[in-house]
Amino acid sequence: DAGVIQSPRHEVTEMGQEVTLRCKPISGHNSLFWYRQTMMRGLELLIYFNNNVPIDDSGMPEDRFSAKMPNASFSTLKIQPSEPRDSAVYFCASSWGGADTEAFFGQGTRLTVV
Amino acid sequence: DQQVKQNSPSLSVQEGRISILNCDYTNSMFDYFLWYKKYPAEGPTFLISISSIKDKNEDGRFTVFLNKSAKHLSLHIVPSQPGDSAVYFCAASSYNTDKLIFGTGTRLQVFP
Numbered sequence: 191d192a193g194v195i196q197s198p199r200h201e202v203t204e205m206g207q208e209v210t211l212r213c214k215p216i217s218g219h220n221s222l223f224w225y226r227q228t229m230m231r232g233l234e235l236l237i238y239f240n241n242n243v244p245i246d247d248s249g250m251p252e253d254r255f256s257a258k259m260p261n262a263s264f265s266t267l268k269i270q271p272s273e274p275r276d277s278a279v280y281f282c283a284s285s286w287g288g289a290d291t292e293a294f295f296g297q298g299t300r301l302t303v304v
Numbered sequence: 305d306q307q308v309k310q311n312s313p314s315l316s317v318q319e320g321r322i323s324i325l326n327c328d329y330t331n332s333m334f335d336y337f338l339w340y341k342k343y344p345a346e347g348p349t350f351l352i353s354i355s356s357i358k359d360k361n362e363d364g365r366f367t368v369f370l371n372k373s374a375k376h377l378s379l380h381i382v383p384s385q386p387g388d389s390a391v392y393f394c395a396a397s398s399y400n401t402d403k404l405i406f407g408t409g410t411r412l413q414v415f416p
Contacts, residue, residue, distance in 0.1 A: 225406070230408075233409070245402075294350070295347030
């Protein structure tokens, strides 16, 4: 398996534009996580899905952020409209699920909003 | 509210010596703890974990210690090598959820 695949690797966009980040989890994994890395908060959990269903979205900063998982092999994180303070590295991770399993991370998407 | 805390943002250690990275947590429901390692421009990779029923887990040069009463865990790397230079994240989860909560990370630099 190629691991968790995220696209794009880098995204530069203007303030106010819509941004969509994409993730393909490892085949067979049933939990998917979206994290945002910042200096101040480290790896911040935004939302996680189990069996394609959003379980906890309490980390989503505001209504401008939304995430979907239409099937087991694809998820998106959308920011609309984007703001400069959204600039960060966004990671997607997946796991087999269960409390004692590790998550596998993608390489991340570096988002810059100017 | 930071449930998992890594109070040292950076650590510098000489090659061959021991590196000790610390992590504190506040949620007593956490019962599984993990350490991840992250190189620049890459995603974090799993390093080692420990269940709350243990107080120590060892894997080669890496040992994780858990002190449940103090809500504290630490990662020991012995001997430290220059290739260990990376950011280390502590993470925790509880038995009834897949949710992994991470700390803010500690940047380890191992110098010759």
